[in-house]
Amino acid sequence: MSAALAARGLGKQYGRRWALSDCTLDIPRGRVVGLVGPNGAGKTTLLQLAAGLLRPTAGTIEVLGRPPSDDAGQLGRVGFVAQDTPVYSALSVADHLRLGAWLNPRWDQEVAQRRIGQLGLDPKQRGGKLSGGQRAQLALTLAVAKRPELLIMDEPVASLDPLARREFLQQLMAAVAEDQFSIVLSSHLVADLERVCDYLVVLASSRVQVAGEVDGLLAAHRRLTGPRRDPAALGPDLQVVDASHTDVQSTLVVRCDGPVHDPAWTVEELSLEDLVLAYMGRARQQGRAAQRRLGVLR
Amino acid sequence: MIQLTWRQFRAQATVAFGALAVIAVLFAITGPQLVHLYHTSVVPCQAQGDCSVATSAFVSRDGLLQGLGLVLVAVPAVIGVFWGAPLVARELEAGTYQLAWTQSVPRKRWLAVKLGLVGLASVTVAGLLSLMVTWWSSPIDRVNADPFAVFDHRGIVPFGYAAFAFALGVTAGMLLRRTVPAMVVTLVAFAGIRVAVTRWVRPYLITPLRIVSAVVPPSPGNGGPGNPPAAPSPGDWALADQTINAAGQVIGQNGAISYGGGRFGILFSPAGDGRMTLGGAGLCPNRFPAQSGAAPGGQPSAAFNQAARECVTRLVRQVLTYQPTSRYWPLQWYELAIFAGLALILAGFSFWWMRRRFA
Numbered sequence: 001m002s003a004a005l006a007a008r009g010l011g012k013q014y015g016r017r018w019a020l021s022d023c024t025l026d027i028p029r030g031r032v033v034g035l036v037g038p039n040g041a042g043k044t045t046l047l048q049l050a051a052g053l054l055r056p057t058a059g060t061i062e063v064l065g066r067p068p069s070d071d072a073g074q075l076g077r078v079g080f081v082a083q084d085t086p087v088y089s090a091l092s093v094a095d096h097l098r099l100g101a102w103l104n105p106r107w108d109q110e111v112a113q114r115r116i117g118q119l120g121l122d123p124k125q126r127g128g129k130l131s132g133g134q135r136a137q138l139a140l141t142l143a144v145a146k147r148p149e150l151l152i153m154d155e156p157v158a159s160l161d162p163l164a165r166r167e168f169l170q171q172l173m174a175a176v177a178e179d180q181f182s183i184v185l186s187s188h189l190v191a192d193l194e195r196v197c198d199y200l201v202v203l204a205s206s207r208v209q210v211a212g213e214v215d216g217l218l219a220a221h222r223r224l225t226g227p228r229r230d231p232a233a234l235g236p237d238l239q240v241v242d243a244s245h246t247d248v249q250s251t252l253v254v255r256c257d258g259p260v261h262d263p264a265w266t267v268e269e270l271s272l273e274d275l276v277l278a279y280m281g282r283a284r285q286q287g288r289a290a291q292r293r294l295g296v297l298r
Numbered sequence: 299m300i301q302l303t304w305r306q307f308r309a310q311a312t313v314a315f316g317a318l319a320v321i322a323v324l325f326a327i328t329g330p331q332l333v334h335l336y337h338t339s340v341v342p343c344q345a346q347g348d349c350s351v352a353t354s355a356f357v358s359r360d361g362l363l364q365g366l367g368l369v370l371v372a373v374p375a376v377i378g379v380f381w382g383a384p385l386v387a388r389e390l391e392a393g394t395y396q397l398a399w400t401q402s403v404p405r406k407r408w409l410a411v412k413l414g415l416v417g418l419a420s421v422t423v424a425g426l427l428s429l430m431v432t433w434w435s436s437p438i439d440r441v442n443a444d445p446f447a448v449f450d451h452r453g454i455v456p457f458g459y460a461a462f463a464f465a466l467g468v469t470a471g472m473l474l475r476r477t478v479p480a481m482v483v484t485l486v487a488f489a490g491i492r493v494a495v496t497r498w499v500r501p502y503l504i505t506p507l508r509i510v511s512a513v514v515p516p517s518p519g520n521g522g523p524g525n526p527p528a529a530p531s532p533g534d535w536a537l538a539d540q541t542i543n544a545a546g547q548v549i550g551q552n553g554a555i556s557y558g559g560g561r562f563g564i565l566f567s568p569a570g571d572g573r574m575t576l577g578g579a580g581l582c583p584n585r586f587p588a589q590s591g592a593a594p595g596g597q598p599s600a601a602f603n604q605a606a607r608e609c610v611t612r613l614v615r616q617v618l619t620y621q622p623t624s625r626y627w628p629l630q631w632y633e634l635a636i637f638a639g640l641a642l643i644l645a646g647f648s649f650w651w652m653r654r655r656f657a
Contacts, residue, residue, distance in 0.1 A: 070404045082396035103401035
């Protein structure tokens with residue numbers, strides 16, 4: 001079975017700036033994929049490329065085995081909830097459901113109405129009068145009732161308060177449990193994703209830093225604390241992700257495929273948040289180093 | 299997609315077609331009265347001769363409704379600004395395009411339906427209004443007998459204006475991606491292009507006719523420009539009335555020579571050998587009487603005046619350029635074709651741009 005999302009050397013350039021570069025990814029189907037990264041890391045660009053709203057400058061992308069394209073068949077297989085969950089401010093909730101029914105041959109009106117009923121949304125309420133949480137729920141309803149094979153959501157909970165956030169994610173998980181579609185959702189907060197995702201992609205400085213199953217990633221990363229040491233001298237089976245040093249002590253985040261035997265290290269497990277932060281920190285340092293190199297060249 | 303477009307557009311459509319219906323009722327009531335009045339007041343007095351009182355009373359009837367004719371000039375611009383410009387710009391601005399373009403409808407079709415439906419409504423509103431105004435005003439227009447004065451708000455050209463203004467608005471919205479700037483650009487560009495076509499294109503869509511005649515200067519003491527030119531008939535569209543010299547150069551307007559701001563009599567200067575030069579026109583072919591130079595402040599002699607008139611008549615020509623009234627409808631069709639063509643080009647461009655800019 002083809003991947004939910006497969007990218008090869010994918011890049012998108014705006015003017016002279018690369019919003020996303022050299023992105024290679026294989027996201028299997030049937031997962032809830034969290035795309036995490038700081039603001040401006042290229043998350044929106046990647047997701048809009050996947051939704052076919054943008055055209056890549058470099059490389060290729062395939063969604064559910066086909067390049068995103070402007071044909072009804074492919075569009076019907078992918079649900080998309082854009083950043084800030086835009087809805088039509090002049091149209092009512094009921095109008096939005098009608099819109100979904102008009103524009104999607106596989107539309108499930110029953111699911112849509114049930115969700116709206118459960119959420120307590122007034123069908124006569126206009127889109128412009130909905131709260132951020134209600135808007136996000138309406139946008140999610142539209143995307144789910146379309147019965148997609150893959151649901152892409154760009155920071156769907158960013159504008160929600162913590163309670164609405166939890167409700168939204170619960171609703172999302174309930175919808176997945178019912179329909180078994182794949183999900184890719186982005187956030188700049190790991191806490192949002194930790195609860196729902198079983199696959200993680202860390203995007204920073206417009207590049208993919210790490211990608212994999214959450215359990216596997218957690219199992220393969222450790223924090224080592226011990227006497228100060230040069231990280232370069234650690235040997236081949238330990239990949240240093242992030243290192244910080246005091247005069248006497250080194251703290252390293254490493255990727256290791258087996259257990260760490262060196263008794264000099266205190267070995268700790270990482271939380272998902274620490275893991276993500278380590279990769280983001282590495283990306284930032286590499287970015288600075290690159291800038292310094294450029295500075296030297298100039 | 300048609301249903302969605304209609305749902306988003308129905309409020310505006312209702313207002314526009316409602317207004318059109320109200321105007322239709324007003325016209326239906328007052329139109330026959332106007333025709334009746336034409337037959338009872340203008341036709342009898344035309345049969346008798348002098349008619350100015352009756353006609354001036356007639357053409358100032360129903361000023362408010364006649365004003366609708368002028369409103370019609372603004373209708374295409376309003377359509378472009380309020381229907382065209384927001385059509386795509388508002389979706390891009392609010393981000394709702396991401397909602398619309400990720401349903402199971404290809405965005406080519408999305409744009410085609412929006413352009414088609416709202417564009418059709420635009421053309422229909424402006425066109426129907428124009429046809430109604432044309433029908434209602436026909437008695438007044440007949441009395442005024444100056445069809446080219448109301449060319450822009452009669453007949454079929456408003457169909458083209460509306461189509462063009464709408465397509466211009468859509469294109470501006472797609473390029474600028476913001477509603478208000480797109481509206482402003484649409485208004486300015488539409489007004490600019492309309493004025494440019496009216497001034498520099500419409501007069502030359504068909505090669506204008508020319509009437510060339512000799513200029514006979516006035517006798518002394520009988521001021522004013524030369525002879526009344528062989529005027530085009532009433533209802534023709536006079537484009538230019540130029541005075542030219544033997545070489546074909548334009549040396550003045552409206553039967554006068556613009557040379558040092560003067561008139562004929564003082565433009566002559568001695569060129570020696572009993573010859574005279576007519577300022578701006580050249581050396582007179584005829585000889586002047588020997589005692590030509592008049593005393594300062596004195597009147598030139600009759601013989602001098604005679605020679606001067608002969609010189610002017612031989613050297614200077616008056617050229618009238620005009621479109622005859624019979625070309626009114628061909629010019630309407632040409633202008634309609636121009637604006638409809640521009641509208642199609644813009645619509646094609648907006649498809650191309652959408653493909654290029656957004657995947």
